[in-house]
Amino acid sequence: MKTSDFSFALPESLIAQVPLSDRVASRLMLLNKHSGSIEHRHFYNIIDYLNPGDCLVLNNTRVIPARLFGEKYPSGGKVEFLLLTRKENKTWEVLVKPGKKAKIGDKILFGAGLLTATIKDIIEDGKRIVEFEYEGIFEEVLDQLGEMPLPPYIHEKLEDKERYQTVYAKHEGSAAAPTAGLHFTQELLGKIEEKGVKIAYVTLHVGLGTFRPVKVENVLEHDMHSEYYSIESGDAHIINTVKQNGGKVIAVGTTSTRTLESNAREDGMIEAGSGWTNIFIYPGYTFKCIDGLITNFHLPESTLIMLVSALAGKENVLRAYNEAVKEEYRFFSFGDAMFIHA
Structure with missing residues (x-):
């Protein structure tokens, strides 16, 4: 077949x-x-x-509003996260663009530090394991900072x-x-x-x-x-x-x-x-x-x-x-x- x-x-x-x-x-x-x-x-x-x-x-x-746009600390380089799977409370499997800006130990800031991610591991297909730090409830922080992960064939912004x-x-x-x-x-x-x-x-x-x-x-x-x-x-x-x-x-x-x-x-x-x-x-x-x-x-x-x-x-x-x-x-x-x- x-x-x-x-x-x-x-x-x-x-x-x-x-x-x-x-x-x-x-x-x-x-x-x-x-x-x-x-x-x-x-x-x-x-x-x-x-x-x-x-x-x-x-x-x-x-x-979940799984697309996050942040900056590498302290260089300020633009980084995009796509949350894939929650592993533990603060640990997630994510896709990162561009991947070369996400080495083990790197820190990424979202919302001027409202949410911080540390790269813990690089796994298959270039995906990353990251640990987040934040105050309060993660879902509320994500709702404030994240965007809906629309499929790649949709180019219009969702209102x-x-x-x-x-x-x-x-x-x-x-x-x-x-x-x-x-x-x-x-x-x-x-x-x-x-x-x-x-x-x-x-x-x-x-x-x-x-x-x-x-x-x-x-x-x-x-x-x-x-x-x-x-x-x-x-x-x-x-x-x-x-x-x-x-x-x-x-x-x-x-x-x-x-x-x-x-x-x-x-x-x-x-x-x-x-x-x-x-x-x-x-x-x-x-x-x-x-x-x-x-x-x-x-x-x-x-x-x-x-x-x-x-x-x-x-x-x-x-x-x-x-x-x-x-x-x-x-x-x-x-x-x-x-x-x-x-």
Whole structure:
């Protein structure tokens, strides 16, 4: 299986640079994973395709303002940090630009010293382990100094930080948003529950590996990144009850999918717990838990389009993507949505 098998031509003009003012106004493509049939709707129509007794599974991670701009002490050289993973209370794994300005023992000041970082170690891929010093609560300092780490294909400045959060975001820790969930409002979720659809939550903290291109031609040689996930016992119970009663489990986003499939037993049942997952889902994979997927339109040759292709078939997905280009759907994080259903 070749990476180039998952390529399609995408005009740059179709990459959404800003979110719509109304979350539910995005377009929605419906793709039947069996027949390959396609319908065109708007996201507020999603409720018409969810049935009583189904379960919608949402990733309630919250994006932290993980991009920090500082100065090396005492030289004053400009340095940019991107927070990746919290190791301990004050210790983080980070990306640094430019890397040559971040040697072991160097100090970086942010906000005129409101936050100070010391480089403790250099690890794989040039990442750094740093220890922060600050007064008060780290999250409050970060909220004051940090910026949202928007994907590299978005060049416009985000005016409202909350527009890069889902309305149900709860647990801080992501370096990127689970973007399929950006289409939901509290009002729409309320209507979905009133219809008799169960809602369950999982947490997967999205890492920047989600944007990392596949650099090998043989898909099987790709080294998948690891991300932390957690599933509460109450949510596992909701999902399992729906499956036992014959309802469909519909994941919102590839992150929810990866969390559920990492944790599912062979019979599709979910166990509460937490851990790290580097599951890589590509065509040939047999899904154990999910029946449907609400997702955005992904990058060519990415692990995300491979996951979608595993669920709906590569030919169906590429035909749908080419139609999305023809119909001028908006792509990627702030773009339109697709519902892959049975």
